[in-house]
Amino acid sequence: xxxxxxxxxxxxxxxxxxxxxxxxxxxxxxxxxxxxxxxxxxxxxxxxxxxxxxxxxxxxxxxxxxxxxxxxxxxxxxxxxxxxxxxxxxxxxxxxxxxxxxxxxxxxxxxxxxxxxxxxxxxxxxxxxxxxxxxxxxxxxxxxxxxxxxxxxxxxxxxxxxxxxxxxxxxxxxxxxxxxxxxxxxxxxxxxxxxxxxxxxxxxxxxxxxxxxxxxxxxxxxxxxxxxxxxxxxxxxxxxxxxxxxxxxxxxxxxxxxxxxxxxxxxxxxxxxxxxxxxxxxxxxxxxxxxxxxxxxxxxxxxxxxxxxxxxxxxxxxxxxxxxxxxxxxxxxxxxxxxxxxxxxxxxxxxxxxxxxxxxxxxxxxxxxxxxxxxxxxxxxxxxxxxxxx
Ligand SMILES: Cc1cc2nc3c(=O)[nH]c(=O)nc-3n(C[C@H](O)[C@H](O)[C@H](O)COP(=O)(O)OP(=O)(O)OC[C@H]3O[C@@H](n4cnc5c(N)ncnc54)[C@H](O)[C@@H]3O)c2cc1C
Numbered sequence: 381x382x383x384x385x386x387x388x389x390x391x392x393x394x395x396x397x398x399x400x401x402x403x404x405x406x407x408x409x410x411x412x413x414x415x416x417x418x419x420x421x422x423x424x425x426x427x428x429x430x431x432x433x434x435x436x437x438x439x440x441x442x443x444x445x446x447x448x449x450x451x452x453x454x455x456x457x458x459x460x461x462x463x464x465x466x467x468x469x470x471x472x473x474x475x476x477x478x479x480x481x482x483x484x485x486x487x488x489x490x491x492x493x494x495x496x497x498x499x500x501x502x503x504x505x506x507x508x509x510x511x512x513x514x515x516x517x518x519x520x521x522x523x524x525x526x527x528x529x530x531x532x533x534x535x536x537x538x539x540x541x542x543x544x545x546x547x548x549x550x551x552x553x554x555x556x557x558x559x560x561x562x563x564x565x566x567x568x569x570x571x572x573x574x575x576x577x578x579x580x581x582x583x584x585x586x587x588x589x590x591x592x593x594x595x596x597x598x599x600x601x602x603x604x605x606x607x608x609x610x611x612x613x614x615x616x617x618x619x620x621x622x623x624x625x626x627x628x629x630x631x632x633x634x635x636x637x638x639x640x641x642x643x644x645x646x647x648x649x650x651x652x653x654x655x656x657x658x659x660x661x662x663x664x665x666x667x668x669x670x671x672x673x674x675x676x677x678x679x680x681x682x683x684x685x686x687x688x689x690x691x692x693x694x695x696x697x698x699x700x701x702x703x704x705x706x707x708x709x710x711x712x713x714x715x716x717x718x719x720x721x722x723x724x725x726x727x728x729x730x731x732x733x734x735x736x737x738x739x740x741x742x743x744x745x746x747x748x749x750x751x752x753x754x755x756x757x758x759x760x761x762x763x764x765x766x767x768x769x770x
Contacts, residue, residue: 382763383523383738383762383765386762387523388488393768396517396519397491398497398512400498401535404494405478407527409475410531412468412474416474416477417751417752417755418452418459418752420445420465421446423444423748424440427753428746428748428757429716429748430552430717431552432745435721435726436726438726439729440760445756448756448760457469457470457480496512496513496514498511498512501524501543501546507519507736508520521737521738521768522738523739523740523768524737525740525741526539526543528718530557530709530714533710541719544737547731548723548733550719551720554716555616555715557612557715557716558612558713558714559612559706559713560599560602560604560609561603561705562601562704562707563601563624563702563703565601567598567672567699568599568600568601568603569598570664572598572599574665576595576626576628577595577628578596578607578627578628578630579593579630580593580607581624581625582614582615582623584621585621589614589618589622590611590613590615593630594607602701602704603701611624612712615705616716626700628661628665628696634694640660640693644681648681649680650682651680652679653681654667656692660696669692669695669696670692673691673692675688714754715742718745718746718747724744728769728770729765739765740764741758741761744761
């Protein structure tokens, strides 16, 4: 949509937007839990991944998030920015973002053809032949913005990679990202629905592949929540033998926590031993941590020895779950991997292999962190592609 409305700014262009689904922007409506986190003021190459993470640099320099906001404001959208830099529509509704884009498409005379999946793209002498179920379209220039495989239920498909393969474009391996972690299920299942703030580390042996801090939520099959999403890329691409280490009291050192539990034994000796961690962490989580640490059987807190308290402190800060992988593309928010960026000009998004062909958005091998970075990439790459620069 951004590429099409940009291309239509030049009135000499006749722009047709072909959409596979019954309507445009289905995925957009689901973003940010229906609120649409449309950009992030901290967007910089450090928040993007792929074979060439620097590929985004030109685009972000030309169209930083402040420009994205100015552009959306000119479309009529008011936004609010949270302290984290995440930006949402003031209406708190993703449909506002889609509405202003649709309005711009109509205003600029873009012809919209929904329920019109592109089946094949062929190169012709002076451009491209685009085959749909309704027939064949000729175009002298073509922008492909089919998105990635993530969010299957919202229309995530692999069409773009398939359509462009005959034109010589190859892709990297694809992985689901910004997705729930699948772990050994026993403990998570018992904690299903419990939320907690934690520091997370993803380990392979002793190597730390990723770490973050934030909210996690336990599920039937593992760990969800914003913090787990942030390390999901590393879990998805990290291979076998991974484990997740959760520290549920990251603001306390081991020593401080031990001292706190000793104090608790002195002040609350008659407390049931199963309640040792109650008031420190979520009640169900506290009981489960004690079970995980093998601490049961004693009647009251007063009967717990120093070694047992030290063990309780250590499980709060070092709760380990073997990681089996992540959920798949069905539930992922973004595709890690995509069309090789080395085959595209980062200033224009034009193919280096096929003149007149432009590609933008998630279809390329660019994926961003959680927090509005992926839509920012969709907007800026779409805007560059829509300029149709030689
Ligand atoms: C649940 C969920 C929540 C998310 N939340 C956020 C968020 O808050 N912030 C953020 O930055 N990112 C978020 N994302 C990621 C973000 O939505 C995507 O990265 C972004 O939409 C990618 O834009 P795109 O235009 O490249 O692809 P898409 O938005 O996927 O659009 C591609 C379009 O191409 C169409 N298409 C595909 N194949 C064909 C074909 N053969 N012929 C015709 N049309 C075709 C599709 O139907 C689709 O409408 C979220 C993703 C999901 C799934």
